[in-house]
Amino acid sequence: MMRKIFTPLAILTALMFAYAPVMIANALFESTMGLVQKIFYFHVPAWFAMFTAVFVCGAASAVYLFKGRPEADRIAVSAAELAVLFGVIGLVTGPLWGRKAWGVWWQWEARLTMAFLLELTFVGYLLVRKYGGPGAEKLAAAMAIFGMANVPFVYVSVNIWRTLHPQTTVVPTLGPGMRGAFWFCVLAFMLLFALLLTLRVHLQEQRATLDELYLAEEDGAV
Amino acid sequence: MFLKVALLILRKDVAIEAKSREILYTTLFFAVSCILVFSFAFVKEGRAVEDAAAGILWIAIAFAGTLALGRTFERERFGETLKALLLAPAARPAIYLGKLLGVVLLLCLAELLLVPLVALLFSAALFVRPALLAGLLLAGTVGFCAVGTLFAAMLVRARTRDVLLPILLYPITVPVMIAGVRGTAALLASPPDEQVATMWLGLLVSFDVVFVTLALWTFEPLMTE
Numbered sequence: 001m002m003r004k005i006f007t008p009l010a011i012l013t014a015l016m017f018a019y020a021p022v023m024i025a026n027a028l029f030e031s032t033m034g035l036v037q038k039i040f041y042f043h044v045p046a047w048f049a050m051f052t053a054v055f056v057c058g059a060a061s062a063v064y065l066f067k068g069r070p071e072a073d074r075i076a077v078s079a080a081e082l083a084v085l086f087g088v089i090g091l092v093t094g095p096l097w098g099r100k101a102w103g104v105w106w107q108w109e110a111r112l113t114m115a116f117l118l119e120l121t122f123v124g125y126l127l128v129r130k131y132g133g134p135g136a137e138k139l140a141a142a143m144a145i146f147g148m149a150n151v152p153f154v155y156v157s158v159n160i161w162r163t164l165h166p167q168t169t170v171v172p173t174l175g176p177g178m179r180g181a182f183w184f185c186v187l188a189f190m191l192l193f194a195l196l197l198t199l200r201v202h203l204q205e206q207r208a209t210l211d212e213l214y215l216a217e218e219d220g221a222v
Numbered sequence: 223m224f225l226k227v228a229l230l231i232l233r234k235d236v237a238i239e240a241k242s243r244e245i246l247y248t249t250l251f252f253a254v255s256c257i258l259v260f261s262f263a264f265v266k267e268g269r270a271v272e273d274a275a276a277g278i279l280w281i282a283i284a285f286a287g288t289l290a291l292g293r294t295f296e297r298e299r300f301g302e303t304l305k306a307l308l309l310a311p312a313a314r315p316a317i318y319l320g321k322l323l324g325v326v327l328l329l330c331l332a333e334l335l336l337v338p339l340v341a342l343l344f345s346a347a348l349f350v351r352p353a354l355l356a357g358l359l360l361a362g363t364v365g366f367c368a369v370g371t372l373f374a375a376m377l378v379r380a381r382t383r384d385v386l387l388p389i390l391l392y393p394i395t396v397p398v399m400i401a402g403v404r405g406t407a408a409l410l411a412s413p414p415d416e417q418v419a420t421m422w423l424g425l426l427v428s429f430d431v432v433f434v435t436l437a438l439w440t441f442e443p444l445m446t447e
Contacts, residue, residue, distance in 0.1 A: 065444070121393040138443075142373070157396075157401055
């Protein structure tokens with residue numbers, strides 16, 4: 001199924017990303033923040049995509065750990081890479097805005113700290129997979145599950161510690177002139193996430209097949 | 223049965239440690255050197271920066287804890303006894319619990335010396351609310367070790383375990399550090415802010431419950447080849 005709709009979806013996503021700047025330019029001009037506010041149309045969707053990736057990775061890791069299904073592990077590693085990727089987009093666009101709005105690149109503030117931590121967790125996940133040696137998949141799966149369970153704790157603790165970020169209630173209160181462009185961008189990012197995930201899982205499957213072929217070849221030679 | 227196995231493992235670890243005292247001494251020494259190093263960063267004109275004592279205490283515990291966690295399983299690996307332990311007809315989670323109790327006990331012993339030392343060196347009023355401080359320390363130590371014991375056990379087979387343990391452990395235990403440091407800092411304020419400290423203690427206890435459960439639950443599939 002996915003293979004059939006992959007190309008049309010890829011074209012659609014490309015077109016959406018090509019058209020997104022037009023939508024964003026035409027969206028209502030935010031009077032207090034001015035032009036810098038426009039970054040929000042990429043910043044928030046990137047975080048949406050990251051949180052989806054984190055959730056997919058955690059859930060897939062749990063399935064892998066308890067059921068031992070290799071497919072689940074492939075999804076988990078692909079999602080973890082995407083979580084890092086979208087996290088980097090968020091971490092780059094955030095300070096660009098913060099420099100203009102707050103006058104500093106970085107603030108030790110609740111949501112920033114939390115984003116930074118989540119990014120660290122998943123970079124850690126990838127490091128474990130790369131350098132953990134044999135059996136690293138299981139280690140990484142535990143890391144992902146613990147990382148996911150950690151999200152509410154980090155959220156609560158960091159929230160009490162510091163709060164400065166524009167509240168998350170900003171999304172429902174968006175003016176009608178901005179809502180269209182915002183959800184358009186969210187959809188584009190979600191599609192991009194789904195496409196990249198499919199591609200990456202496919203690559204992982206092919207790697208597994210290749211490994212099996214090598215093993216079979218070695219067995220045959222001996 | 224479950225508790226009996228856990229206590230047996232605890233007894234075994236305590237007996238080994240009581241003979242050599244290797245982990246306790248090295249961990250303590252390391253923690254004290256951490257405190258010394260931090261004092262250079264946080265002491266200005268002979269006086270510690272505000273709240274520095276709380277931060278230094280918890281960072282020293284975390285660093286020393288990492289060392290102790292690594293060592294407890296290194297010992298099992300070196301004696302090739304981990305396999306025997308896992309082969310024993312006992313519930314795997316009970317093995318985890320026994321190991322966890324051992325590490326917590328060890329760190330608590332280290333804290334018994336570290337807390338007065340920090341109080342003395344940074345003239346911090348750590349003993350104004352001793353019960354609350356003990357609660358924070360115990361809950362924090364349990365939370366830190368719950369995650370750490372599981373990760374250290376999993377990493378026994380990895381070649382790069384020394385590097386990977388902190389990589390895995392620190393991002394996950396950040397809530398413990400925040401709650402521990404902020405809670406202790408609240409106790410250091412004058413007058414001590416009991417309400418804030420109790421709130422952080424609550425967060426630590428819920429962290430403990432969730433992560434001990436999660437670790438007991440994942441220990442079995444993780445330790446199975």
